[in-house]
Structures are given as structure tokens and as C-alpha cells.
Amino acid sequence: MGSYVLRRVLQMIPVFFGTTLLIFLMVYTLPGDPVSALFGEKAADPAVVASIRHKYFLDQPVWKQYLHYMGNLFQGDFGTSFTGRPVSDIMAGAFPVTIRLALLAFVFEMVLGLALGLVSGLRRGSLQDTLVLILTLVVISIPVFVLAYIAQTVFATNLGWVTPTVQNSYDLSQLILPAVVLGSLSLAYVARLTRTSIGENLRADYMRTAVAKGLPGRTIVLRHLLRNSLIPVITFLGTDLGALMGGAIVTEGIFNVQGVGNVLYRAINTKEGPTVVGIVTVLVIVYLVASLLVDLLYAVLDPRIRYA
Amino acid sequence: MSTAAEAAGREREAPYEGPLLDVRDLHVEFVTRDGVARAVNGVDYSVRAGETLAVLGESGSGKSVTAQAIMGILDTPPARIPRGEIRFRGRDMLKMGKDERRRIRGRRIAMIFQDALSALNPVLSVGFQLGEMFRAHQGASRAEARAKAVELMDRVRIPAAKQRVNDYPHQFSGGMRQRIMIAMALALEPDLIIADEPTTALDVTVQAQVMDLLAELQAEYHMGLILITHDLGVVADVADKIAVMYAGRIVETAPVHDLYARPAHPYTRGLLDSIPRLDQKGQELYAIKGLPPNLLRIPPGCAFNPRCPRAQAVCRGEVPELYPVAEDDGRPLEGRGSACFFWKETLHDR
Numbered sequence: 001m002g003s004y005v006l007r008r009v010l011q012m013i014p015v016f017f018g019t020t021l022l023i024f025l026m027v028y029t030l031p032g033d034p035v036s037a038l039f040g041e042k043a044a045d046p047a048v049v050a051s052i053r054h055k056y057f058l059d060q061p062v063w064k065q066y067l068h069y070m071g072n073l074f075q076g077d078f079g080t081s082f083t084g085r086p087v088s089d090i091m092a093g094a095f096p097v098t099i100r101l102a103l104l105a106f107v108f109e110m111v112l113g114l115a116l117g118l119v120s121g122l123r124r125g126s127l128q129d130t131l132v133l134i135l136t137l138v139v140i141s142i143p144v145f146v147l148a149y150i151a152q153t154v155f156a157t158n159l160g161w162v163t164p165t166v167q168n169s170y171d172l173s174q175l176i177l178p179a180v181v182l183g184s185l186s187l188a189y190v191a192r193l194t195r196t197s198i199g200e201n202l203r204a205d206y207m208r209t210a211v212a213k214g215l216p217g218r219t220i221v222l223r224h225l226l227r228n229s230l231i232p233v234i235t236f237l238g239t240d241l242g243a244l245m246g247g248a249i250v251t252e253g254i255f256n257v258q259g260v261g262n263v264l265y266r267a268i269n270t271k272e273g274p275t276v277v278g279i280v281t282v283l284v285i286v287y288l289v290a291s292l293l294v295d296l297l298y299a300v301l302d303p304r305i306r307y308a
Numbered sequence: 309m310s311t312a313a314e315a316a317g318r319e320r321e322a323p324y325e326g327p328l329l330d331v332r333d334l335h336v337e338f339v340t341r342d343g344v345a346r347a348v349n350g351v352d353y354s355v356r357a358g359e360t361l362a363v364l365g366e367s368g369s370g371k372s373v374t375a376q377a378i379m380g381i382l383d384t385p386p387a388r389i390p391r392g393e394i395r396f397r398g399r400d401m402l403k404m405g406k407d408e409r410r411r412i413r414g415r416r417i418a419m420i421f422q423d424a425l426s427a428l429n430p431v432l433s434v435g436f437q438l439g440e441m442f443r444a445h446q447g448a449s450r451a452e453a454r455a456k457a458v459e460l461m462d463r464v465r466i467p468a469a470k471q472r473v474n475d476y477p478h479q480f481s482g483g484m485r486q487r488i489m490i491a492m493a494l495a496l497e498p499d500l501i502i503a504d505e506p507t508t509a510l511d512v513t514v515q516a517q518v519m520d521l522l523a524e525l526q527a528e529y530h531m532g533l534i535l536i537t538h539d540l541g542v543v544a545d546v547a548d549k550i551a552v553m554y555a556g557r558i559v560e561t562a563p564v565h566d567l568y569a570r571p572a573h574p575y576t577r578g579l580l581d582s583i584p585r586l587d588q589k590g591q592e593l594y595a596i597k598g599l600p601p602n603l604l605r606i607p608p609g610c611a612f613n614p615r616c617p618r619a620q621a622v623c624r625g626e627v628p629e630l631y632p633v634a635e636d637d638g639r640p641l642e643g644r645g646s647a648c649f650f651w652k653e654t655l656h657d658r
Contacts, residue, residue: 204426205421205423205426205427206426206427206428206429206430208381208421208427209421209427209428209429209492210429211381211413212379212381212413212414212418212419212421213413213414213418213440213441213444213492214410214411214412214413214414214415214444214445215414215440215444216410216444219440219444223432224429224432227431227432228429228430228431301431302430302431303430303431303433303476303478304430304476304478
């Protein structure tokens, strides 16, 4: 187990450098000049432009810029945005919001998704099962922005339970509606995945053994069925948590949540290289850690993997 | 072992005189999209304490379905039992409530499955799965259950039981896994064990070991044993009597050695003839012609008639009942029956 973790951590190193290099290259080869964009319509003074370029190392070749950036990164310095604000400051404002939103969405999709999947998987062909199938199909086929507008119309405009957009992004209660919208698609997948997995495992030989042992029904479902059925669902949930942490550009935009998605979107539009690279670097780390945790959890749930 | 059983609070009843298990006119059908598959069509058999009944037949003959009906582990639907009785110690289990039925499973009647690797839960340790029997039926604590699991593993001669109790099924060899299945069936010292092809998935050398172990434990605990198999070699040494099944019916019953020496049904004869023998090396191996019947459309009359070398017009028109088999002088042969109009001729056929 220990060597497995070590191996996985070592594997993360080349992935980390590869992905950061890629995003670095992509941002810095984007067409358009971020520095002249700073000046808007006005003609820029060449001397000022040159000094800004020098300050941000934009006059150096890309590989030198990358090395310089990575060097600073390992000292905990994410650089400074073109507006002069440190990128770490920008992230410190956006990430707490996104983490809250992501965790809310995650709890919502996990709890409700598993419950719906369990109910419909255990009673295939029943009314509940059909309802779950139809509902999840609807959610999967509706684009998230449509769902967001429907939610706004119903809960804010018609019912008046919430304000249409979020006033204070740090207030958990205001984040509930965006979180529900954000988590609904994954909820549908979790419910369907759980349903399929339960259905498959219900027919497994070890389930027949559990019945033949004379175990009570609840023990059979909770101890024998659920544990085996959850393995694929947990894999999905783990990677989805990584994806949720990456912020939700559409949902955050519609509900005016000042999270990572919103900040990243603006940064890309204004070609704020340092901000984009900084945020994406953190997201890469979050993703890598999330997938490592999923794999470890997987090994805990399935002993056949633990010793492989 | 009996003191341990008493300590565990297992009530010991007076030995039951009649048959432990008495199956009467059992019918099982499966409702499928293409129609009703009649898997079991009127099976009668009985087992006493200490007795071994071997149920022989091809796949699809209904031998496993009968066993699952006895265990009460058929999925209903698609399965249903339109007729019949399954009496355990004189009481019809088909008329019992769900909970009473569950308390019999595992405790009074236990089952051993064919493929131990898939029949054991892959994500729970074998010690846990063995201990579950004591926890579910006797309310044992986790620690007690674990100790008893080790005891059981010793009982079925798994080496280093104490060290291996926390291992998972995939870490054991096929033979050891089947021993764990046997230990699990044996856990609460049931009155009856149903073993559904217990050695089919094993190497030939391991087959004999597992079979011997099963026979030994059965004798020790004086249990009834139903041994379901398609392998004539497996049953010869351990069974007392044999029931041969075909298309959901019993076509022949006999004490084990009589059946081998003088089969009284053409199907049994065909099965015996299709065993490879060393003294026939180089000759073509005999095979029963044709295929087992489709259970959705069982042929009218005797279900075996399309494949039978002896078939006459009567075989296509009437279903033969299980006739008692007797010698030419009318002396009845104890325990023998054949569902063939021509049992007499078959008996003399050499």
C-alpha cells in the first residue's frame, strides 16, 4: 500500500510539469497583445510598453519565461496580474467561494443521487424506477444554462424564495440554488450509475449466497450489495469533485457567483496570462490529488486492487 | 463440537424419524418473454439424516432449480411454483412465512455452490463471511464470530487458519475457496446440506480431496446431503442413492451401485456409455444423439423419446410414470424406479 501511494505521487510529477507547460504555452501564444490591450483605444507610449514587457518577462523567449515562472512558483509566488494585483490574492478571493459551491453541489448530488439510484435499482420496473429514469433523462438532456434560468424564474421570480443572483458569494444559503443547478447533471449520472451497478450486483452469485445464508434483507443490501455497487459510483464522484473545484463558468456567470469560474473567464478574455496560468496550475494540483484520493479509496473498497 | 454447539444455544431436537426432506410433486416454471419454461415437472424425492442423495442430470434438467426451490432462493418472479410440497421435518416450507423460511436457510438447510470464487463476496474477508453466520443467526459478537470462523477453517483443514482469517477470497486457491464454502455451510451444523456441483470448478486431484472432506463431515454430523452433479464419477463413492433427472422429471432412481451395474432407463444407459474408458482407447466415444429439449417446448410423451434408441409410438403419446423396477421373477428391487415403458428390456440390455 505504501509503495503504491509513493508510486502514484511520483507519477504526479511529470503530469504536473507537462500540464503546466502546456497551459503556459497556450496562454502565451494566444493571438493579441495583452500589454497594448491594457491601454484600450489609446495609443501607448513605446517606452512604457517596453518597461511593462520587461517587468513581466514578456521580452524573453517562452522557455525562459516558463523556467522563471516555475522558479517563482516553487517559492510560493504565483506572480502578479497585469493590473498589479498579486495572483495569489485573486485566487484567495475566488477559491473559498468555489470550494463552498462545489461542496454544496457535491453533497447534493451524492446524497440524493445515491438514494434515487438505490431505490430504482432495487425495484426495477416499478413506478419509482420509471420516475427516476424519466427525471434523470430530462436533466441530462437540458443544457445547464436552461436549467439555471428555469431555476431563477421559478424560485426567484415566481416563488420569491431567493434573489435571482447571488449578492454575497460567501453566504452559504445564497449558494444553495446555484449548487443545486450545478450538481443536477452529476446527480442524474450518479443515480443512473448506482441503479445500473445495483442491478448488476443483484444478480451476482455472492448475493445468492448471502440469501442462502439466511441473512436478514437489510444486511444483504447494506453489507453485501451496496459495498460492491458503490465502487464505480465512487470513482465517478471523485473525479467529479475535481471537476466541480475547477469552477463552473456558466453557472457562476448566470448566478453572479464570484468564484474561480468567473475569474478565469474574465482573465481569459483580457489575456491575463499570469492569472490564467496560476489558477490552472492550482486546478491541476487539485485534480491530481482528487484522482489520487479516488484511487486510494478504490483500493480500500476493493481488496482485489489493494494487493495487485 | 457438540458442547460448543450447546454453548452457542443451538437447540438440539430429538432425532427426526421420518425423512428430513420430502419433496412431493414439485413444479417450477419460469415466465419468460417467449413463454413459460417448465423447468421442474413433478419431482419427488426424499432424504433422511445421514443419507446422501445424488441428483444427476445435464444442464437444464432441473436439478439446480429443484435445489434452489428447496433453499427458497429462486427469484420470484420470473420463477413460480404452481404445485408441489417441500416438507422439511414434516412441515411444508412453501406454506411458511418469509421470516420463518429465512431462519431455516443457513441454519437448518445450507447450500454449497459450484464456483466459490463468484459465490463468495469479493470485498469481504473470508473470516467475516464465515462469522456472519453466527452473527446473523446467534447474535454473536464480532470477536466471537471471528474466533468461530478460525475454528471452522481449521475444521475444513485450511492451513494457518489464524493467519488467513482476514484474507479475501481471491487470495485463496480454488480448492481452499471451496473448503471455505463448505465451512460456511457447516457453520451452524445444519440438518441438511445441498451441494450444487461442489467440485465441478476444481482440478481433478483437488476434486477428490474436497469430496472426501464433504463425505467425512457429513458422516460426522449425521447430516442429510443432496449432491447435485452431472459427473457420474463423483457420485459413485459417496452417494447412497441416485435420482437421474431429465427435462424436469426424475427418470430413474436407484441405490448407487445398482444403477451403475444395471441401469433401467435408456437415458441413464446412455450417460453410462458416454463415460470414457481406458479399455476402449482408440474407439469412438459414445454420445447420446440430439440435444436436451427446449424447456419452452418439451416434446409430448416421454421427453427423452426424440433421442431414445428404444422409442416406440407409445413413447410419443403417453408420459411414463416412475414404475417400480423388479426382477423377472417379480422380486421388487429395493428403491428402484424407472420412468420408461421398456424398463424391463433396458434392464436386460447389456
